[in-house]
Amino acid sequence: MLTQPTLLLDKAKCLSNIERMAQKALKANVTFRPHFKTHQSAEVGSWFRAYGVDCITVSSVKMALYFANNGWTDITIAFPANILEWSTINELAAKINLNIVVESAETIHYLEKQLTNPVGTYIKTDTGYGRTGVAAEDYGTMQQLLKELKSCKNLIFIGFLCHAGHTYNTQSRDEILTIMESSRQQLLALKTFMSNDFPLIQLSYGDTPSCSVSDNFEGFDEIRPGNCVFYDDMQTRIGSCHQDDIAVALACPVVAKHPERLEVIVHGGAVHLSKDVMSINNQPHFGTVLPLMENKWLVNQPLGYVAKLSQEHGIIKMPQQAFDKVKIGDMLAVLPVHSCLTANLMKAYQSTDGSVISMMV
Amino acid sequence: MLTQPTLLLDKAKCLSNIERMAQKALKANVTFRPHFKTHQSAEVGSWFRAYGVDCITVSSVKMALYFANNGWTDITIAFPANILEWSTINELAAKINLNIVVESAETIHYLEKQLTNPVGTYIKTDTGYGRTGVAAEDYGTMQQLLKELKSCKNLIFIGFLCHAGHTYNTQSRDEILTIMESSRQQLLALKTFMSNDFPLIQLSYGDTPSCSVSDNFEGFDEIRPGNCVFYDDMQTRIGSCHQDDIAVALACPVVAKHPERLEVIVHGGAVHLSKDVMSINNQPHFGTVLPLMENKWLVNQPLGYVAKLSQEHGIIKMPQQAFDKVKIGDMLAVLPVHSCLTANLMKAYQSTDGSVISMMV
Structure with a gap:
């Protein structure tokens, strides 16, 4: 788990x-x-x-x-x-x-x-x-x-x-x-x-x-x-790939919710995703958030996006409907803006078949 | 060395x-x-x-x-x-x-x-x-x-x-x-x-x-x-410390020079410094560049600043006088914008007395 x-x-x-x-x-x-x-x-x-x-x-x-x-x-x-x-x-x-x-x-x-x-x-x-x-x-x-x-x-x-x-x-x-x-x-x-x-x-x-x-x-x-x-969120945005081609996603636990501003806090910050950022509608965007079922993420069903990052916190903005469905203790998937930098930070992968894949240290 | x-x-x-x-x-x-x-x-x-x-x-x-x-x-x-x-x-x-x-x-x-x-x-x-x-x-x-x-x-x-x-x-x-x-x-x-x-x-x-x-x-x-x-470059900017208080600096080798745009390329990129950034005079700033003598950096003698970062490249802008002094093969010191994220990426320190200090993996 x-x-x-x-x-x-x-x-x-x-x-x-x-x-x-x-x-x-x-x-x-x-x-x-x-x-x-x-x-x-x-x-x-x-x-x-x-x-x-x-x-x-x-x-x-x-x-x-x-x-x-x-x-x-x-x-x-x-x-x-x-x-x-x-x-x-x-x-x-x-x-x-x-x-x-x-x-x-x-x-x-x-x-x-x-x-x-x-x-x-x-x-x-x-x-x-x-x-x-x-x-x-x-x-x-x-x-x-x-x-x-x-x-x-x-x-x-x-x-x-x-x-x-x-x-x-x-x-x-x-x-x-x-x-x-x-x-x-x-x-x-x-x-x-x-x-x-x-x-x-x-x-x-x-x-x-x-x-x-x-x-x-x-x-x-x-x-x-x-x-x-x-691939990653940025390559999708550029047009190099479809969201369905992205082969990595960061699984993040939900630790807090803020209904008054429709924000969800996850453990998943700059030390996991990196601070690489895109600008979408003139707003900083640090990754697209998708539902996670076991260890598979569901593409083309965006729940929201990572709007802000500090060292360990990810701040996710969601529309009301998605917000209402998410619970503390859920795991969400974040498609990284730049998969190279996210991989470099995480130093290991968990394959969707469950095995751990190591990287250069 | x-x-x-x-x-x-x-x-x-x-x-x-x-x-x-x-x-x-x-x-x-x-x-x-x-x-x-x-x-x-x-x-x-x-x-x-x-x-x-x-x-x-x-x-x-x-x-x-x-x-x-x-x-x-x-x-x-x-x-x-x-x-x-x-x-x-x-x-x-x-x-x-x-x-x-x-x-x-x-x-x-x-x-x-x-x-x-x-x-x-x-x-x-x-x-x-x-x-x-x-x-x-x-x-x-x-x-x-x-x-x-x-x-x-x-x-x-x-x-x-x-x-x-x-x-x-x-x-x-x-x-x-x-x-x-x-x-x-x-x-x-x-x-x-x-x-x-x-x-x-x-x-x-x-x-x-x-x-x-x-x-x-x-x-x-x-x-x-x-x-x-x-401390770090951001804390100096905020006023929490003096530049002389900053206790970490990234040593980076100079690998290329571009006289026509007064830019120096170092090995020292987003995987070393992180992409955390300040805005100074409306320009992105990823760290202040100082001279390095052996393994001591010289404060208050800025050579320039890191203006851009990709995965391994740091692009440093310098005034003409500083640019002329820097040679390929020199090591320069970069005061990180955010020392927490830089340390997290580097995973080890070299003490100025020469010893290596390890971190959590």
């Missing part, structure tokens, strides 16, 4: 999400290199094997170590290489096929000097997200970095890696497809420009919204969606 | 924060029952012993178990009692002096029926924060709950417990003191109203801003500040 905040994982939905993306990649003839930062779990990771996945993406050296220790032998760390961790990178590169991401001459010089084992190397390329990476149009910097990489013995240039994270700021499939198309054109132009000197350049493309709404991966060599393993 | 995101803890500052609050409570003749949800660490908890602390506050049954297993024998769970966890509450109550918080007749009935061991019981009282609890002016509900409690064998009524969390929405000492005074008056009036039937009512008062800026605890029997063990 569930008695405290518990992250439920519906394995059937999760497998179906994995299968859908794997099939899509297969059909489009691109490599599916899923980002494992969402689930951070050796067991969930192992489920991808049945769908032909043998290479993965992670977001830190620590996570690369964890999955390497769990049998993965082809890993890309899709985060600007941290030169202070060169020695762990070097050790890992001796054991597995390790790829890193660079975006400055300083990093290239330093790592080339320190490393004794070859690492595949991508240039982090920014197609408009504006978080980090070299702007795709900045051919001057690109040429300079490629010149540096050409003279490297241990940094083996592979191609350009892009995460079009600005798809997360959209609210429709059309907007996502526009961003994806613009990213594709920028990356292809860059590849063409460099193709005389580097005829084998590969293009690695990321982000769950793009890969979920599009089937057209022309020009790309691999795709790296991660969140699609679980 | 620091190579990856690491939560540094300055023990000297921490001890001085504990001592200041303990002295204040002693002088005011109120019990200091610190909230341990901020540090969640048996070792940090043990430091309070030297200042005469022998009773504590926690925010979940799980945390009560952890500290009970680490030698604490007088614990208040300052969160509306979760009736589904009655059996653990009952086991704990057999071993230690356990206090719980209730705010509904349903919870009182259920627990009285299930428990076989006595637990101290507070009524959660809302003096205007509006999160949860019975409104201090709602004498009708209060009388009803007290009547229920009077007939209980195992729920032993102690008094009213209040967390005036609306002090967090202030920006000056005067605003904090106004809220504190209003809370005090409401609680004293309530106590007076009930004193014929319950002559021994105790008043337990919380929140770090109030307890930090005021020395006047007249009328209260105990205070429960928690965050004051570390």
